[in-house]
Amino acid sequence: MRTRFGGPAALALAVCLPCAPAQAETATETAAEDAALEDGTAAEDESTPESGWSLAPAPPAEAAAPPPSPASIEPAPGAYGPPPASPSSAIPNAETSDAAVPLTPSGHVPREYASHRGFFRQVGSIGTEMAIMTAYVGAQSIPKLFKPTAPFHFQNEGWFGKDTHNIGVDKLTHAFNTYLIAELLHYRLHRNTGGSEGDALTAGVLAAGLMALNEVSDAIEPDSGYSMQDITMNIAGATFSVLRNTVPGLKEKLAFKLEIIPNGQIYSHVGKKHYEQQRFMFSLKGAGFEALDRSPLKYLDLQVGYYASNFLNSDREKGIEPKRHLFVGVGLNLGELLFARSQSRVGRAAYSALDYLQVPYTSLRYDTTGRLGN
Structure with missing residues (x-):
């Protein structure tokens, strides 16, 4: 799964990391001073001039308190990353964080954490691919407009009988073509949406819709027609693609x-x-x-x-x-x-x-x- 916000996260990391040691050093000095005050080794002397010059004898030196161990130093807030997540935000939304989210058994980001949750938002992520597919379907259909046509009509083409035109092979061709289109669209959707749940169904619906649109060109041919057998096989091919990409x-x-x-x-x-x-x-x-x-x-x-x-x-x-x-x-x-x-x-x-x-x-x-x- 491609990380959607990898670039901004890397930029933020590059900016923050050089600042972290300075903040940690400040925290160390502050902690040392606090420890010294607690031990009574750093009392203020208001009578001493700021310049540090004094004719009075210096008080006897006392042993300095040992510096605190690194483990006892509490880092400054925000110095090394965001604060711990609350239980309600232990699994962040994919739109707002790079943190890992649990995937479904089929390898998708659950809908509640997905970056593309709706059908139309997922479709919008493959605008170029859909334009190419639509152009391909049009290229197959438009030439039929320049041949003799008939009003829109249906035709019962049968299934696999020996009396059918192609003994059912054309029906399996419809199923396979729709299946292949659905697989191609799912690959692009899965990549562009970061694996958002529902992308397999979106791909299947789009593939079946494109093939149903293509069937319209058959409906105006005098020796053919809009075949519900073809539509059924289109749906079967798309359904198998959905199952293949959702069943673990x-x-x-x-x-x-x-x-x-x-x-x-x-x-x-x-x-x-x-x-x-x-x-x-x-x-x-x-x-x-x-x-x-x-x-x-x-x-x-x-x-x-x-x-x-x-x-x-x-x-x-x-x-x-x-x-x-x-x-x-x-x-x-x-x-x-x-x-x-x-x-x-x-x-x-x-x-x-x-x-x-x-x-x-x-x-x-x-x-x-x-x-x-x-």
Whole structure:
């Protein structure tokens, strides 16, 4: 968690520290004088001129009282920092102090001590990020305005049936895209708000809202429409992101990943060929369990996922029946294997990216069609 007031605190410390020894010295002299007065060794002599000259014989010297030990010297008020906190202020507000506050089990600053407590205040901390995301959504939607359009309408697209356009892969794409946007926004929110509690929910709401806005462009396409199935999957993806960032230990143990299998064009950007390349999975990560920390099993993930095949228009024209593949398998966690101990910026970025992407041909799976392989 970034310290919000680290700069001012360091400046105040730099100003106060040079003054502290002088104040401590003054306190020492004052304490010594008081001790001397108590012992009767420093009585005033009003008859002695201020110049210190006197013809009278000097009184016999008495042994000076020993200086008080450092432990007995009470420092001057405020010389070495603020006074002790009262019980009611033992845990200060994050807006007014740099002192440590207890974090929630998920690593957030409790709402009562957070610097950004409300939804709109948290949103305001990522204005630039939201502008970029909104521009991206607009870039995806605006071109549709220059094509033939229809009045706003809804359309029931179905779920994972063989009679649907993309056998449900497009629905998982909606869930994953919303999940990924929520994760990105949460990362920025967590950084910009100092880990204020509620940032995960704020990120999820924003991600689902952006995707719902994007769906409006489908609602004016003649061959499409505003799909409540898409909206439901958007909410599901955002919800998983919220859970992953609020349930202790879940982020370390469970990941929602996408794998893209190269085709004849290596990568297809849009259309059915794009959907046919995609494999979606939940990965239970061995690295998230302390019992496997010293075992090679920490580099393996248990996978449960889905993809579809034989649903291209050319396949349907040939009478080929679409196939749905629900699979289980074991995958190699390359992020943990290659970058878990990396201290470089590139290594950390690769580690994060591989928490969302599964590298092709690094898994062994068995699916509901009887296929064993990648």
